[in-house]
Amino acid sequence: MRIGKLIQTQRFLRDSGGNFAILFGALCPVLALSAGLAINTSQLFMVKSNLLNALDSAVTSTARGLTTGAIAEEDARKEVEAFLYANGGTGFAESDRIKLEELKVDKAAKTVSANASVTIDLAFPLFGSDPTRTVTAESAAVYSDKRIEVVMMLDVTGSMEPKNGKDKIGDLRKAAANAVDSFLTEQNVRNSRVRVALVPYANSVNVGDLAESTVFVERNRNDRKQAPGMYSPRNVSFGQRDECATERKGAEQYTDAGPDVAMVNRDYFLDRYADESNTRPCPVASVVPLTTDAAKLKRVIKGFVAEGGTAGHIGIQWSWYMLSNKWAPVLKASERPAKMDRRKVAKYAILMTDGEFNLSYFDITHHSQAYNDRGKPATRQAAKDLCSAMKRQGIEIFTVGFHLSEPNAKKTMADCATPDTSSVKHYYETANGEELNAAFQEIAGNIERLALTK
Secondary structure: OHHHHHHHHHHHHHHHHHHHHHHHHHHHHHHHHHHHHHHHHHHHHHHHHHHHHHHHHHHHHHHHHHHHOOOOHHHHHHHHHHHHHHHOOOOOOOHHHEEEEEEEEEOOOOEEEEEEEEEEEOOOOOOOOOOEEEEEEEEEEEOOOOEEEEEEEEEOOHHHOOEOOEOHHHHHHHHHHHHHHHHHOOOOOOOOOEEEEEEEEOOOEEOHHHHHHHEEEOOOHHHOOOOOOOOOHHHOOOOOOOOEEOOOOHHHOOOOOOOOOOOEEEOOOHHHHHHHHOOOOOOOOOOEEEEOOHHHHHHHHHOOOOOOOOOHHHHHHHHHHOOOHHHHHHOOHHHOOOOOOOOOEEEEEEEEEOOOOOOOOOOOOOHHHOOOOOOOHHHHHHHHHHHHHHHHOOOEEEEEEEOOOOHHHHHHHHHHOOOOOOOOOOEEEEOOHHHHHHHHHHHHHHHHHHHHHO
16 A cells, blocks of 8 residues: 555656746746845845944034034034045945935034935846935934033042052043043134033142132131131231132032132141141142143143042032132133023033042031041031032032942932933942043033033
8 A cells, every 4th residue: 555655656746847847947036036135125224224324423423523612513514424425335335425415504403414325236136127226314413502611529538549459549540531531622722612620639629829819828716717708808918828728617618609708718727637647738739720721631630649638528619619600700711610501501510539528627626626537427418518509500410439338428429419310320339440431431421412402
């Protein structure tokens, strides 16, 4: 039985062999056409994807240039074309066949929009059809003509000294210098939109040349109260001992009132505390008001020396002053902060520390109390009060903890930061130099995006 069925099957195959050949011959063109269509579809997809990516990058780059002032609006088309032609080619599309069809800079909406096309030769031209195809893409980006003011408050205290294989001050120098480059690179120096200020801090803040008009030197215990305004006769005979500043005292301690209202105190106890701690009264590096001079900022950063205690609230205080237009009269014209107008200017503070804020003078009656317990409550609270006042005024605050281990330190920095949103992080904890650098770079990117969208 089985042998009979096998013989019948063999006969059937012999009889139908011609039919299979006919079917196979008919299918070949269909298979070839399908393969060709698949190749063309893949080719078109790749070309469109590449064109869109190149156009997105060109438009985004141009929007950034308009925002920072690196390019003028009348040069926008030239910028988009140059970027598009340099980055739009692939193995399927030659850059000289790419065309920027339209570019529109909408000054009212603050947008850059563009559409582009590229003509390609199909890899598998179909019989009787056009062997070329034109692929198109559209893209848009937002730009801003807001001015951006950024202050970086940086910890140069003794705990930043290199030790145990960790060079924390070196890590900070690198991260801060890179941040300066991110903020200030590719700006039009005649129409710069971004300015950066530095406030290094330790036992106090070195305010440099500003000391002459802003710092009231306390001569005795009786002077330990709110300082007079800088035009007051009380200030005439008070020669500057150095350029150190501690907290402002009295009713203006948690405001940004200018020095014409009340100068900033140089506490009577500062020298005695510094002598017993065997440190300088204030850092070697001084405050740098708002500037577009990246080289100047990086020279100061390069000269950071780690020494002294952590009077972080004094650093926050001076960060606020460097962003406040009330301090314009004592600053050079190029350094003066703009008046607070959220339609025209965006102000940001980046506050960084590697430890607890634990050193203050306004709350003591003897120099030995300046640093009398770990994580001094008065210092922490002063920092948070200053941060709250800054945020109420419209200043957005980013905070960075570096090698933080103390819960109080983490809480202070988290409380000082502007609350996170779904897309923007404001409080960072970093454990090494790479993470510190990455945090500063992410903050720089977020500030740029926020300036566009707010």
